[in-house]
Amino acid sequence: MHIGMKSLAKHVDIGYVGELDMARNKHPEETVNLILAVATRLFMEKGYEHTSIQDIINELGGLSKGAIYHHFKSKEDILVAVTNRMTEVSNKMLEEIRDRKGLNGKEKLKIIFKESLGRSDMDYIFTVAPDLGNNPRLLFSMFRDTVDDVVPLYILPIIQQGISDGSIRTDYPTELAELVALAANIWTNPMVFNNTIEEYYRKLMVFKQMLDGFGLDIVDEELLGRMRELAAIYLETKNK
Amino acid sequence: MHIGMKSLAKHVDIGYVGELDMARNKHPEETVNLILAVATRLFMEKGYEHTSIQDIINELGGLSKGAIYHHFKSKEDILVAVTNRMTEVSNKMLEEIRDRKGLNGKEKLKIIFKESLGRSDMDYIFTVAPDLGNNPRLLFSMFRDTVDDVVPLYILPIIQQGISDGSIRTDYPTELAELVALAANIWTNPMVFNNTIEEYYRKLMVFKQMLDGFGLDIVDEELLGRMRELAAIYLETKNK
Numbered sequence: 004m005h006i007g008m009k010s011l012a013k014h015v016d017i018g019y020v021g022e023l024d025m026a027r028n029k030h031p032e033e034t035v036n037l038i039l040a041v042a043t044r045l046f047m048e049k050g051y052e053h054t055s056i057q058d059i060i061n062e063l064g065g066l067s068k069g070a071i072y073h074h075f076k077s078k079e080d081i082l083v084a085v086t087n088r089m090t091e092v093s094n095k096m097l098e099e100i101r102d103r104k105g106l107n108g109k110e111k112l113k114i115i116f117k118e119s120l121g122r123s124d125m126d127y128i129f130t131v132a133p134d135l136g137n138n139p140r141l142l143f144s145m146f147r148d149t150v151d152d153v154v155p156l157y158i159l160p161i162i163q164q165g166i167s168d169g170s171i172r173t174d175y176p177t178e179l180a181e182l183v184a185l186a187a188n189i190w191t192n193p194m195v196f197n198n199t200i201e202e203y204y205r206k207l208m209v210f211k212q213m214l215d216g217f218g219l220d221i222v223d224e225e226l227l228g229r230m231r232e233l234a235a236i237y238l239e240t241k242n243k
Numbered sequence: 244m245h246i247g248m249k250s251l252a253k254h255v256d257i258g259y260v261g262e263l264d265m266a267r268n269k270h271p272e273e274t275v276n277l278i279l280a281v282a283t284r285l286f287m288e289k290g291y292e293h294t295s296i297q298d299i300i301n302e303l304g305g306l307s308k309g310a311i312y313h314h315f316k317s318k319e320d321i322l323v324a325v326t327n328r329m330t331e332v333s334n335k336m337l338e339e340i341r342d343r344k345g346l347n348g349k350e351k352l353k354i355i356f357k358e359s360l361g362r363s364d365m366d367y368i369f370t371v372a373p374d375l376g377n378n379p380r381l382l383f384s385m386f387r388d389t390v391d392d393v394v395p396l397y398i399l400p401i402i403q404q405g406i407s408d409g410s411i412r413t414d415y416p417t418e419l420a421e422l423v424a425l426a427a428n429i430w431t432n433p434m435v436f437n438n439t440i441e442e443y444y445r446k447l448m449v450f451k452q453m454l455d456g457f458g459l460d461i462v463d464e465e466l467l468g469r470m471r472e473l474a475a476i477y478l479e480t481k482n483k
Contacts, residue, residue, distance in 0.1 A: 142386065143379035150436075178442070178449040182430060190425060196390075202418070209418040216456015 035074055037063060039088065042081045051082060083141065090148075093119070097157040108165020113221035115161070116187075120229045142195060149188045154180045172218055179217060186210055204231060275314055277303060279328065282321045291322060323381065330388075333359070337397040348405020353461035355401070356427075360469045382435060389428040394420045412458055419457060426450055444471060 041062045045054045056078050060068055075081045100106075100114050158180040165171025173179045189195055191206050198206065207230045211222035281302045285294045296318050300308055315321045340346075340354050398420040405411025413419045429435055431446050438446065447470045451462035 139379045139383035142383060146382065173449075175445045175449045178445045181446075182426065182449055182453065185430060186422065186426075190422060205415045205418045206421075209413075209415045209422055213422065213453060213456060216453060 031074070034066070034070065035084075037066070038071055038074060038081065039085055043085050046082070046085065051078075054078070056081075079141070083144075086141075094157075097153070101157050101161055107168045107170035108161050108163075109170035109219065109221060111161045112158075112165070112171075112219060113223075115157075116221055117226055117229075119187075120226060142189075145188060145192070145195070146185075149184050150181065153188065154184045158184050183214070183217075183219075186213065271314070274306070274310065275324070277306070278311055278314060278321065279325055283325050286322070286325065291318075294318070296321075319381070323384075326381075334397075337393070341397050341401055347408045347410035348401050348403070349410035349459065349461065351401045351404070352398075352411075352459060353463075355397075356461055357466055357469075359427075360466060382429075385428060385432070385435070386425075389424050390421065393428065394424045398424050423454070423457075423459075426453065 038059065042054070042059050045058055045062070049058070056068070056071065059081070060066065060071060063071070075084065096118055097115060100111050100118065103111065106114070154177075159177055162171055162173070162176045162180050166173065166176060187210070191203075191210050193203065196202075196206075204227075207222070207227060211227070214221060278299065282294070282299050285298055285302070289298070296308070296311065299321070300306065300311055303311070315324065336358055337355060340351050340358065343351065346354070394417075399417055402411055402413070402416045402420050406413065406416060427450070431443075431450050433443065436442075436446075447462070447467060451467070454460070454462055
């Protein structure tokens with residue numbers, strides 16, 4: 004799972020557009036966009052681990068190795084930038100749901116989980132699966148972003164609304180928001196744990212049981228079906 | 244909370260005893276022991292953040308700065324070694340409880356939580372409180388050790404026993420073990436989150452509620468009382 008990660012790049016250095024580049028490239032942003040578009044496609048097609056910087060260069064239509072390294076220090080930096088763009092999309096979604104009228108808090112939480120799994124780029128997340136469990140820097144970013152941004156900006160306000168409208172009952176909204184968001188973004192995140200489809204599905208069942216225990220009966224059969232689907236895509240690529 | 248962390252040092256480089264040292268010191272292990280004993284005491288007295296390498300050297304009876312840096316590259320490395328020693332103690336405890344006769348699985352889990360909070364060095368953990376939430380390296384070590392060691396070696400076997408003897412009911416023992424251990428070792432860990440006593444206590448209440456939801460009614464009033472006590476010690480030092 005993956006509840007709106009904001010600015011993964013915040014805690015890490017990603018390529019920037021410096022003076023040198025400005026001199027030789029009038030549209031550095033377009034260059035970055037091109038690199039990210041190609042990288043995203045290749046990560047999806049071949050998986051992150053099996054994509055080399057050279058693979059990306061080969062499809063950039065004459066862009067030099069130096070040009071790509073000017074923007075990104077490493078393949079990991081490209082991944083961070085790609086992931087960061089995805090989280091921007093995700094945050095827009097969280098913001099929109101948080102502010103939507105005519106829904107109670109519990110309904111909003113349910114929609115968030117549903118949308119988080121229904122996003123078009125969720126397939127990407129499952130496909131790329133860069134095994135962040137072995138990457139302290141990215142894992143740490145995910146951890147801090149969940150705690151510092153996702154919880155206070157989106158999940159907590161929704162739980163607070165749920166308390167006001169009677170749809171959610173807890174004496175500890177902040178702590179509940181934190182535990183649920185960390186479990187979703189870290190523990191049931193296919194990018195962090197290298198689980199088999201079987202293990203992944205089992206985690207979701209335990210996650211659902213945890214939510215039920217808090218009176219948050221928001222994981223329904225439709226949601227579980229979607230999870231199985233994503234897990235299947237992820238494994239298919241992984242085993243290529 | 245903190246369920247038997249094994250070998251925090253496994254994923255990080257800690258000082259080692261090289262040839263140079265062997266030449267000038269016949270008992271490098273004793274030197275390391277001395278450094279760690281002094282560091283532990285100072286971390287407890289002054290807090291980790293307020294203890295400098297120089298403070299440690301000042302109490303080492305003539306040991307040079309070079310000698311300490313020969314064994315430990317940084318103050319953080321000393322903390323890792325100190326923490327690693329504590330986890331060895333903790334693992335002995337987990338092993339002993341896991342193998343104890345005459346208890347069912349749920350009783351063993353309850354004793355683990357009780358002992359984890361009752362250990363003499365838990366005061367140390369709360370006192371030192373080095374804010375690992377800002378330290379990717381240590382956070383990552385804690386994460387990996389919980390997943391790779393604490394869960395498979397101790398928590399899972401106990402849950403499996405509980406299933407056999409009927410004291411624990413779950414279709415997903417591995418996943419339940421992982422979620423509980425991560426919540427205890429990362430989320431309710433005062434070294435990872437810089438919580439106030441109020442927030443910390445609230446987390447424990449949510450943790451208890453989570454366990455209850457899984458039918459693990461193992462956090463009793465005595466345990467909660469101990470948690471309050473530890474949180475108080477931690478804050479006292481922090482505010483010095």
